[in-house]
Amino acid sequence: MDRVSLDIRKKNILSEINILFRSGVLTGIVGPNGSGKTTILKIIANILTTYSGSICYNNRNYKKYSRLDLAKKISYLPQEITIAWPLSVYNVIMAGLIPFPDKELNNKKKDKRVNSIIEELNLKKFALKSVNILSTGERSRVCLARALVGNPNFLLADEPVSSLDPYYQLNILELILKRVKSGMGAIIIMHDLDLARRFCDNVVVIRDGKVIFNDRPHISLDNKNLKEIFAVEYDGNKLILS
Amino acid sequence: MTKFKFLNADDFFNNLLTIILFFILIFLLVFSVLFGKINLIELLLSDKSNDVKELIRVLILEIRLPRTILALIAGFSLGICGAAMQGLFRNPLADPSIIGVTSSAGLGSVIIFYFGLANIFFFALPLGGIIGAIIAVMVIFFIIQSNVSTLVIILTGVAISSFSSALTSLTLNLSPSPYAAYEIMFWLLGSLADKNLNHVLMITPITVLGWIIIIFSKKWFTALSLGEETAQSMGLDLRIFRSKIIIGSALSIGSVVSITGGIGFIGLVVPHLLRPLYNYNPEKLLLPSGIGGAIMLLLADIFIRLLDINPELQIGVVTAIIGAPFFIYLIFYIKRIQA
Amino acid sequence: MYLVAIINTLNANNITAASINLCTDQYLYLIANKNQITSLSYMSKDKNISFISDKILDIKLNNGRAEEIIRQDPDIIFAGLGSSIATVSLLQKLNYKVVNISDAKNFKQIKEQVYLIAKLLHREKKGLELVNKIDNEIKKFFNYSKRKENKKVIIISPNGYVTGEDTLVGGILKEIGYTNVTSNLNISSYGRISLEQILYSDPEVVIIEDSYSDSVSLSQEFLNHSVIKYIVKKGEVLNLNKKLMNCSGPYSTKIIKELIK
Incomplete structure (x- = not known):
């Protein structure tokens, strides 16, 4: 089992973050806006490298890995995806294999990988279309395919479903869940507390750059916490203002 | 696995296209050497004396060949750097002349040249251009940070261009030579005329080094088209990559401008025309853009030689007449795809 | 008789002139009395191109701009082919007498120019002297038959x-x-x-x-x-x-x- 352990601080943003992520687990990160969720994710994704403390991947410090090695193990799906050119779906997904040098994975194998994820995520009918003409939901699936094509050990996703229609929200989360069941770790910033309760194995609640709770969803997101942090509570199955 | 047969076909088509471009380039290179005010073939047929042979030797070696090689090197640099900068800024308008790199490279060269510093050492003149180019790109990065909006890029370019052009003009006025003040046209619009092999030798190694630096970092252009953060999460060290592209472009553009003056718009037009043919793939676009840039500059140069206007037209006049309307078209194009 | 001569000289000295062109600088220097010259162009000081650069130490120089010339208020302004059209037309608009001396293409024209300038400055005698000197030198130097065979x-x-x-x-x-x-x-x-x-x-x-x-x-x-x-x-x-x-x-x-x- 793979693990990422964080023990970090970042001036003015994160005061003390101490979390352990495991593969095979879908961890949701929730918290009010500006609480530092995205910063944490970017630090794990090796995008932000200025922080104090340390992150370890399988008990070995991040700094001892090369960027490419980490990129092969951990992939990141940002919240806003603007693709500069009207690349084809196939090419966008293929870009997910950039961390793998040709020696490791030749073009033929890369093509095979891309084709199998196109199959897995049911993208066949767009494969040669430009990503720019796809709907937001379809494009999210393409970006997810890009993040998954290298078979990462961890997927980091920053609110992957918050701007999507219900169909794609469930569709994307189920695709991730399927991967988690076969051993991948997922760390997902969630906006929707209902979906967090439903899909996450673990929910980390962050406020003001601090971990407040890190437990099973029904404990992390019990009414007392919800009231205190988000000023909402459950009334039966419905979230209401408290 | 050949589920998507066209994908391999695409690669085949791309390679074929590059080879075709390459052959067009070779044809133009030969034509450019053979074509000129003096009709070589006629001359050879009419008179086979040693005098004529000597004349032809000097003509080819000292006039036509330097001009042709310079067109090749300058065009290739402008094309490949245009494609590289557009990849780096993720914006199709990021051409060296639009963002002001060309004019500030010109300023650097002018300062070195007119104050007689060009003879300090062999590469002094290109070095002036390179320093000018690096300063311009640094200023652009400082101003736009990661905000790559088209408007900001264009406005920054306008500011840098006007400022460098003004300082170029000032330097020319302050120069002790009475001819200097009339040479602003050369620095703003460029020319390939009257250069010799020494000039070619001076910039070729530096320019080619620039191309190599750019081509060796090419895989990250595709990653970058998915966004800076995505690219970084894929293992890109953005600071190192940026520095490489800045240095590579500055080496090429800076040294080319120091010899040919500011030839504009090639880096804008050529990559844009080729991009759809290479499936918008920014890394596959680099080499063809270089070849295409050389083709366009050779065509422009042959054109002004055909025109037979005396004194010869500045080559930048031709590239700007094609490029400036194209630039306006591109703005509309971007507005349309962003809407 | 003697008195008339003195008055004539005084009159002659009353006519002042400026030059904004290298050609006319050199003419003026050779023809005019020194106190007739209000200023010469700065090019006359350039030892690369001027024969008089080291002889005009006490003469004022101008940059060929109308405002400098106006302040010196000369009677005649000599300009040449290369002079700025804007300056010349501005000076003419301000009712100054601007005399354009074109590039001479042969010695006949040079002599005509000497006569013209000398006449305008009332220095006919000096002009005649200069023309004679030119003629003598031409005779002296051109004293040969064609000797280069169409090179x-x-x-x-x-x-x-x-x-x-x-x-x-x-x-x-x-x-x-x-x-x-x-x-x-x-x-x-x-x-x-x-x-x-x-x-x-x-x-x-x-x-x-x-x-x-x-x-x-x-x-x-x-x-x-x-x-x-x-x-x-x-x-x-x-x-x-x-x-x-x-x-x-x-x-x-x-x-x-x-x-x-």
């Missing part, structure tokens, strides 16, 4: 400019017996030609004008091109004093002296 000559200036036969230097060269390569290129006075044309014209005698060899410019760099070096090596080089290639005005007889050496 092809080219006069190259920075940036590929060439001088044709319908110019002072070109005319003298023709008189001596040279054939100017420009006669085949449809250039009568001045024109610009390419390196290919220079190479192809295959000159036997080369005159290179580089008046400012102590400074750098692209135009001057043209003269360092390997093709120019090639034709210089192949042919015979004729040296002409830098000052004579620009406007030498009353000093132009020296051109003959240098070319028939």
Whole structure:
């Protein structure tokens, strides 16, 4: 089992973050806006490298890995995806294999990988279309395919479903869940507390750059916490203002 | 696995296209050497004396060949750097002349040249251009940070261009030579005329080094088209990559401008025309853009030689007449795809 | 009688003049009385191109701008071909008398110009003296029969400019017996030609004008091109004093002296 352990601080943003992520687990990160969720994710994704403390991947410090090695193990799906050119779906997904040098994975194998994820995520009918003409939901699936094509050990996703229609929200989360069941770790910033309760194995609640709770969803997101942090509570199955 | 047969076909088509471009380039290179005010073939047929042979030797070696090689090197640099900068800024308008790199490279060269510093050492003149180019790109990065909006890029370019052009003009006025003040046209619009092999030798190694630096970092252009953060999460060290592209472009553009003056718009037009043919793939676009840039500059140069206007037209006049309307078209194009 | 002469001199001295052009600077210096000159152009001080640079230490210089000239309020302003049209027309608008002296293409014109300037300044006697001196020198220097057998000559200036036969230097060269390569290129006075044309014209005698060899410019760099070096090596080089290639005005007889050496 793979693990990422964080023990970090970042001036003015994160005061003390101490979390352990495991593969095979879908961890949701929730918290009010500006609480530092995205910063944490970017630090794990090796995008932000200025922080104090340390992150370890399988008990070995991040700094001892090369960027490419980490990129092969951990992939990141940002919240806003603007693709500069009207690349084809196939090419966008293929870009997910950039961390793998040709020696490791030749073009033929890369093509095979891309084709199998196109199959897995049911993208066949767009494969040669430009990503720019796809709907937001379809494009999210393409970006997810890009993040998954290298078979990462961890997927980091920053609110992957918050701007999507219900169909794609469930569709994307189920695709991730399927991967988690076969051993991948997922760390997902969630906006929707209902979906967090439903899909996450673990929910980390962050406020003001601090971990407040890190437990099973029904404990992390019990009414007392919800009231205190988000000023909402459950009334039966419905979230209401408290 | 050949589920998507066209994908391999695409690669085949791309390679074929590059080879075709390459052959067009070779044809133009030969034509450019053979074509000129003096009709070589006629001359050879009419008179086979040693005098004529000597004349032809000097003509080819000292006039036509330097001009042709310079067109090749300058065009290739402008094309490949245009494609590289557009990849780096993720914006199709990021051409060296639009963002002001060309004019500030010109300023650097002018300062070195007119104050007689060009003879300090062999590469002094290109070095002036390179320093000018690096300063311009640094200023652009400082101003736009990661905000790559088209408007900001264009406005920054306008500011840098006007400022460098003004300082170029000032330097020319302050120069002790009475001819200097009339040479602003050369620095703003460029020319390939009257250069010799020494000039070619001076910039070729530096320019080619620039191309190599750019081509060796090419895989990250595709990653970058998915966004800076995505690219970084894929293992890109953005600071190192940026520095490489800045240095590579500055080496090429800076040294080319120091010899040919500011030839504009090639880096804008050529990559844009080729991009759809290479499936918008920014890394596959680099080499063809270089070849295409050389083709366009050779065509422009042959054109002004055909025109037979005396004194010869500045080559930048031709590239700007094609490029400036194209630039306006591109703005509309971007507005349309962003809407 | 004596008194009238004095009054005449006084009148003559009353007419003042400024010059905003190198040609007329040199004319003025030789013809006018020193106290008639309000100012000469700054070019007259340039030792690269002016014969009088070291003789005019106590004369005021101008940059050819209307406001400087107006302040000195001369009666006549001498301008030349290269003078700024804006300046000239502004001065004329302000009711100044501007006299344009064009580039002389032969000695006849030079003598006419001397007479004209001398008359305007009431220095006819000085003018006559100068014309006589010019005539004497022409006689002295031109005392030969044609001795060059149609050698092809080219006069190259920075940036590929060439001088044709319908110019002072070109005319003298023709008189001596040279054939100017420009006669085949449809250039009568001045024109610009390419390196290919220079190479192809295959000159036997080369005159290179580089008046400012102590400074750098692209135009001057043209003269360092390997093709120019090639034709210089192949042919015979004729040296002409830098000052004579620009406007030498009353000093132009020296051109003959240098070319028939």
